[in-house]
Amino acid sequence: MRRLLLVLATDVRRHLKSPAAILVFMAIPMVMTALIGIIFAPRTEGKELPPIPLVLVDRDKGLASKLLLGSFDVDRMKKMFQVTVADEAEGRRRMKKGKASAMLVVPERFTLDLLEARTTALTVVKNPAEQFLPDVVEEFVSTLAVMLSGAVQAFAEEARGIRAMIDRPIESFPWDKLGPELGRAQKKMAAAEKVLNPLLLGLKEEETRAAGAKAQVTRTDIFSMMLPGMAVMFLLFIVQTLMRDIVSERQDGKLRRMMTTPLRPLELVGARLAGGWVMGVAVLLVMVAVGTLLFRARWGTFGYFLALAAAASFWTAAFFGLFHALVRNRNQAGAFAAPIILAFSLFGGSMMNPEAMPKAFLAVGLATPNRWFIDGAALVRDGKFPALSLLVLAGSGLVLTALAVPALRRRTSV
Secondary structure, X not given: OHHHHHHHHHHHHHHHHOOHXXXXXXXXXXXXXXXXXXXXXXOOOOOOOOOXXXXXXXXXXXXXXXXXXXXXXXXXXXXXXEEEEOOHXXXXXXXXXXXXXXXXXXXXXXXXXXXXXXXXXXXXXXOOOOOHHHHHHHHXXXXXXXXXXXXXXXXXXXXXXXXXXXXXXXXXXXHHHHHHHHHHHHHHHHXXXXXHOOOOOXXXXXXXOOOOOOOOOOHHHHHHXXXXXXXXXXXXXXXXXXXXXXXXXXXXXXXXXHOOOOOOHHHHHHHHHHHHHHHHHHHHHXXXXXHHHHHOOOOOOHHXXXXXXXXXXXXXXXXXXXXXXXXXXXXXXXXXXXXXXXXXXXXXXXXXXXHHOOHHHHHHHOOOHHHHHHHHHHHHHOOOOOHHHHHHHHHHHHHHHHHXXXXXXXXXXX
């Protein structure tokens, strides 16, 4: 036992003196997590759209156009639109520079055409460099045009009276005859109020969520869900690199020299497996610490996660111990190890959300350590004990160890 611990301590010190490969494999998941999280994580601010930059061009300069432009000056419209009044040339320049999403052009004779019940049209010029916001402007103006058209048709007689006032001098207009006209307009407005106020159909917004669930997924949540998958994938790469010493020592003749000492084969095999296990746990804990500091990732109860990390590292050391006992040389180890790890990561959920996987992928994923580690980490993050993940990883790790030890003993005897 003392010789086993001595070999284990020597291996750990040797790897710590040249940690370049380990540091690279630890840095890669952090960089990948940061990039994916920055791209896909939701923003922390509210979900409301920013004010849409809109240019208003008034070619009419009449009563209706001024009322139309004035409607954009109320508080509710100010929250929706950032309005600039300019000529058409300036509006197109602003759109070209990306300072306006759309331009609303009020045509000449707009007021007179409405008062005379003639067809007219508002023009919306959309910025071709944008997709969503110009469409919002178009739909809003279309709705506004329908409402304005309905109002003009409902008050057609009054509109003709206003049109007559515009063309005739003030002193020639029969003011004494306005009484009946104003009375009819009053009745129409009262009837409209009865129909429109109060509205029988309204809109009520309600946000529901499950008990204990968060209303919005934050960037921290995204990082917390991504990091376990990335961590276990690169745990496989790191432990595989460490366990490759089994093959290297056999090829370099170092194993033969070590067997001339009182060191027994079983002690050497135990030291190699224990070294991969200990280094795997240490690497996972470092990645947990870095993930917590950089991304504020949540891991849940530390004791539960430590047990899960120990089980996953034990499985990984046992698997690659058996793997390196079966390959003949370093070239074979390098050729087969990376595809196996990538397959584990693909089917196990390190590269793709399991919820988006085909059913066949999910079934294959049950045979990978990635799937059990990711599922266990999710349970720990929710404050639950990952009993099934621990049982599967530790149990299958024991089976792999039982197969790896005799195979490695035969290799050390060569």
